[in-house]
Structures are given as C-alpha cells and as structure tokens.
Amino acid sequence: MIPRFSFLGRQPFLATARLQQLLRDRVVDGDLRSEIILGLEHDPVITFGRRACAEHLLVSSAELARRGITVAEADRGGDVTYHGPGQLVVYPVMRLRRGIVAHVRALADAAISVAARFGVQAEFRRDCPGVWVGDRKLASIGVHVHHGVATHGIALNLTTALDNFTLIRACGLDARPTSLSQLCGDRVSVDEAWQLFRAPLGYLCISARTLSAPSLV
Numbered sequence: 001m002i003p004r005f006s007f008l009g010r011q012p013f014l015a016t017a018r019l020q021q022l023l024r025d026r027v028v029d030g031d032l033r034s035e036i037i038l039g040l041e042h043d044p045v046i047t048f049g050r051r052a053c054a055e056h057l058l059v060s061s062a063e064l065a066r067r068g069i070t071v072a073e074a075d076r077g078g079d080v081t082y083h084g085p086g087q088l089v090v091y092p093v094m095r096l097r098r099g100i101v102a103h104v105r106a107l108a109d110a111a112i113s114v115a116a117r118f119g120v121q122a123e124f125r126r127d128c129p130g131v132w133v134g135d136r137k138l139a140s141i142g143v144h145v146h147h148g149v150a151t152h153g154i155a156l157n158l159t160t161a162l163d164n165f166t167l168i169r170a171c172g173l174d175a176r177p178t179s180l181s182q183l184c185g186d187r188v189s190v191d192e193a194w195q196l197f198r199a200p201l202g203y204l205c206i207s208a209r210t211l212s213a214p215s216l217v
Contacts, residue, residue, distance in 0.1 A: 007194055008040040013047060013072050013083060016040060016091065020151040023093040028147045035094040037201065039194040042083035044069040046168055049078035049142055056080045056169040069164065076142035076152035078129070080168045086159035086179070088193045092201075095149050104129065104141055107154040110200040111139045114156065114193055118184040128175070131156070136178035156180070156197070158188045 008016070016038070026034035046057065046069060056079060057071070064071065069084075083089060090110075096103055108124035111131045115122040115138065122133050131139035131154075139156040157179035165177040180188045 004036045005198055006036055006038055007191075008038055010043065010085065011040050012043050013045040013070070013074075016042070017072070017074065020091055020093050024146060024149045024151050027093065027095055027149045032095070036092075037198075038091040038093065039190075039197070040089050040091070041085055041087055041190050042089060044082075044084040044164065046071050046080060046082050047074040047076075048072070048080050049074055049076050051077065051079055057167070058169065059167045064167070067164070067167075069167070074142070074144075074152065076144045078140070078142040081140050081142070081155070082160075082164050082168060083155055084160060084164060086157070086161065086181075086190070088156045088158055088190050088197065089153070090156075090194075090197060091151065091153045093149070093151050096145065100143065100145060100150070103150055104143060106201060107141060108139070110197050111154060111156045113200040114196045115180060115183075117196055118180060118186065118188060120180060120183045133178060133183060136176045138178055138180065138183070156193060158190060158193055 023034045023036060044067070046064070048071070090107065092107070105124060108131050112122045112124065115131070115133070120133060122131050122138055125132050129141045130137050139154055141154045142152050144151050157177060159181045160179050162177050162179060162182070180193070
C-alpha cells in the first residue's frame with residue numbers, strides 16, 4: 001500500500017496528536033490504507049517528550065500565557081522543544097519496513113535536500129538527533145513506535161520565531177537554533193518547503209497522491 005500525503009495547514013498540537021493515534025491504531029489493526037504522511041505547522045506550543053526534564057522549561061506559565069504559547073506532553077522520544085508558525089512539521093504515520101534508524105535518516109535526508117535547494121549545506125547528527133548547520137540546529141526529530149508503527153517525525157525551521165527557543169533548553173542541549181530563511185536570506189514558506197520535502201521521501205513510498213486533509217475530530 002502506497003502511503004498518502006496530506007497537508008493540514010496550521011493546527012493545534014493536541015488535535016494532531018489524537019489524529020496520529022487514531023491512524024496508528026488503524027494501521028496496527030492491519031488497515032494499511034490509513035498509512036499517511038502529514039504535513040502541517042502548529043500553533044505556538046512547547047512539547048515535552050518521554051525523556052523531558054521539567055527544569056528545561058526556563059520561564060513561568062504566566063510568561064508562556066503572555067506569549068500565547070501552550071504546553072503539551074508528547075509520547076515521542078526526546079526532551080523539550082518548541083513548535084510554532086513558520087515551521088514545517090512532518091508526521092509519517094506508517095509501519096516501519098526498514099527499521100527506526102533508516103526511518104529517522106530518511107526524514108533527515110529529506111530536510112537536508114530541502115536546505116540544499118536554497119544553497120544551505122546541512123548534515124544529520126546521530127549523537128544529537130536532528131539536522132544541523134555547523135553548531136546550529138535547523139530541524140528536530142522525535143519519533144514514537146508502537147507495535148512497529150511510527151508516529152511523530154521532524155520539525156524544520158523555516159521562518160520560525162527563534163526567540164521562543166530561549167524559553168527552553170531545547171532537547172536538553174545548549175545549542176543555538178537556526179532557520180532556513182535566516183541561513184539563505186530568503187523567506188521560505190511552509191507550503192513551498194512541503195512541496196520540496198515530499199519528493200525525497202522515496203524511501204517511505206514509491207509515489208503518492210495528495211488527498212484532502214482528514215478530519216481532526
């Protein structure tokens with residue numbers, strides 16, 4: 001079964017988390033028609049992964065409320081990170097056929113390919129999972145696997161408000177975030193990056209057809 005691609009636009013984190021769980025459960029039950037690769041951007045949110053430390057949130061709940069940023073727990077791997085407008089988030093919900101390492105590397109390679117289209121040379125680092133340009137982090141990766149089916153994925157900074165990363169110790173690291181627009185000097189839209197991101201995912205599917213967005217209820 002060939003996975004589908006669907007772009008959801010801007011969505012709250014918890015709604016897409018529920019959608020991923022629903023689709024994952026269908027795939028676990030054998031419905032491979034529910035395999036899908038979701039593209040979207042989130043409303044401003046700080047998410048805590050399974051290995052997150054509370055002290056990596058560096059500001060008060062009042063300051064987050066002032067900035068319009070919510071907080072949510074996620075069942076993905078990793079520590080704490082920020083999602084928000086201007087960031088392409090890609091969530092493949094699909095059964096792993098070549099293992100978790102190959103899955104993560106395929107997501108990273110797709111982000112590296114997008115960066116290269118704008119003249120930015122990026123690389124994947126397994127020691128600190130993500131896509132990096134020198135000592136600056138361009139994309140974060142966090143995946144959850146349940147009965148062989150992956151959810152969550154990768155977040156690629158495009159025009160993201162990087163100052164929001166100062167509110168956390170992102171991924172438990174003292175690393176500087178960056179964005180594709182900051183690096184290349186041009187404004188890169190989420191729509192444009194999504195179209196470019198899809199093409200390199202040949203590992204995940206041979207071809208795909210764009211469908212209307214599934215319901216989030």
